[in-house]
Amino acid sequence: MSSSPSVPENAATRLFTSLKHPDVVRSARGSVPVLGGPTGLGTSAARALTAVREEAVGSVPEIGDPERQIKGLRCPPALRDDRALADRVNERLVDWAENEIDLYDDAGMREKLLAFDPGRSVMLCHPDAVTFEHLVAAGMLLVGENAVDDYFCEEEYGGSPDGLGARLAVAQAAIDPAHMPPGYARQYEQALGEHPALRAMRSAMDHFERIATPAQAQRYRHDVANLYLGYNAEGACVQTGRVPSVWEYLVQRQFNNFRPCLTITDSVGGYELPAHVYALPDVQKATALAGNATTILNDLYSLRKEMATERLHYNLPIVIADEEGYDIHMAFQKAIDVHNELVDAFEALAAPLAATDPVLARYLAGLSNWLGGNHEWHSGLVGTRYAVEP
Numbered sequence: 001m002s003s004s005p006s007v008p009e010n011a012a013t014r015l016f017t018s019l020k021h022p023d024v025v026r027s028a029r030g031s032v033p034v035l036g037g038p039t040g041l042g043t044s045a046a047r048a049l050t051a052v053r054e055e056a057v058g059s060v061p062e063i064g065d066p067e068r069q070i071k072g073l074r075c076p077p078a079l080r081d082d083r084a085l086a087d088r089v090n091e092r093l094v095d096w097a098e099n100e101i102d103l104y105d106d107a108g109m110r111e112k113l114l115a116f117d118p119g120r121s122v123m124l125c126h127p128d129a130v131t132f133e134h135l136v137a138a139g140m141l142l143v144g145e146n147a148v149d150d151y152f153c154e155e156e157y158g159g160s161p162d163g164l165g166a167r168l169a170v171a172q173a174a175i176d177p178a179h180m181p182p183g184y185a186r187q188y189e190q191a192l193g194e195h196p197a198l199r200a201m202r203s204a205m206d207h208f209e210r211i212a213t214p215a216q217a218q219r220y221r222h223d224v225a226n227l228y229l230g231y232n233a234e235g236a237c238v239q240t241g242r243v244p245s246v247w248e249y250l251v252q253r254q255f256n257n258f259r260p261c262l263t264i265t266d267s268v269g270g271y272e273l274p275a276h277v278y279a280l281p282d283v284q285k286a287t288a289l290a291g292n293a294t295t296i297l298n299d300l301y302s303l304r305k306e307m308a309t310e311r312l313h314y315n316l317p318i319v320i321a322d323e324e325g326y327d328i329h330m331a332f333q334k335a336i337d338v339h340n341e342l343v344d345a346f347e348a349l350a351a352p353l354a355a356t357d358p359v360l361a362r363y364l365a366g367l368s369n370w371l372g373g374n375h376e377w378h379s380g381l382v383g384t385r386y387a388v389e390p
């Protein structure tokens with residue numbers, strides 16, 4: 001059964017409401033809208049996008065606990081918080097992971113998944129999700145992506161940098177079918193069915209393809225291939241014990257990035273940013289800036305957890321400390337500045353871009369929503385998974 005989640009009234013939802021033009025807001029399976037030049041809607045979209053940060057805090061004051069947030073971090077506010085909706089999504093995801101995927105073979109699977117709280121992540125990051133099923137599809141991808149990380153990259157479930165590239169190529173083939181003669185194809189099919197992370201990604205992709213157009217599904221595959229390129233870069237650093245320079249780390253982190261989660265915003269919202277608009281250099285730049293900001297935010301919130309491990313700590317403050325000779329506290333402050341510069345650059349670019357095209361305005365607001373939602377999700381896990389100080 002599906003139902004439309006409630007979305008609080010604020011700057012971003014006014015933006016979405018103002019964009020409900022029949023030519024631009026269609027079901028994800030509908031035809032691609034033809035885009036015109038700048039419109040009156042576009043101009044108001046740009047104003048509303050800029051206003052998301054300034055106005056929405058006032059209209060949704062109950063979201064976010066300053067005590068759990070990193071001081072000095074500038075980020076758009078989350079636009080809604082609906083624990084009951086998050087729980088419903090979690091329930092579906094746990095049922096899927098336990099009964100369809102058999103995701104983790106240890107006894108604590110349910111607790112592990114609930115502690116990770118993927119339902120709250122997608123509820124917060126996609127306040128304009130068009131139906132409950134769209135949120136579930138986003139949640140399955142999130143769980144699958146983390147399963148690949150757990151099983152193939154991290155040590156907890158046998159992951160390691162050794163041989164990582166070969167395993168990630170097969171992981172990509174779980175969402176991007178390989179084509180070969182039938183005799184070999186049977187072995188490939190069997191391999192996909194035998195590994196929990198591969199089963200998860202394949203099933204999640206099936207669900208996603210029900211809410212996405214072929215171009216949106218292909219966008220996702222491309223972003224995940226880049227994610228795996230980034231996992232390989234991290235694996236190489238861990239394997240050789242080499243701390244990259246700051247610029248090189250930022251290059252690697254642009255691939256090893258939350259980007260695949262952000263760029264499904266239109267699919268989850270039930271509309272499509274056309275491929276030729278998505279491909280524009282400034283749209284790519286805005287998307288990268290948003291993805292980089294929200295990924296560096298993860299570095300800040302997860303620093304303490306990551307410093308507690310034995311392996312090389314792949315994290316911006318660590319890299320800054322190594323390059324600049326700072327102590328970790330100074331490096332943490334500098335990494336906050338990097339995050340804030342990325343957010344500012346995203347917003348400075350997004351506002352004029354939004355004025356050019358109402359569908360693009362909605363997509364950019366969706367990226368902004370993801371930044372705010374992801375910040376709230378991370379700070380909500382402070383005390384369990386994350387911390388506010390190094």
Ligand SMILES: CC(C)=CCC/C(C)=C(\C)COP(=O)(O)OP(=O)(O)O
Nearest residue numbers: 145146149256257258260295298302
């Ligand atoms: C969900 C997804 C697409 C993740 C890809 C990128 C990624 C693994 C992160 C941005 C988070 O990195 P990290 O491994 O540091 O995660 P935790 O800090 O352990 O949550």
Ligand SMILES: [Mg+2]
Nearest residue numbers: 298299302306
């Ligand atoms: Mg981290």
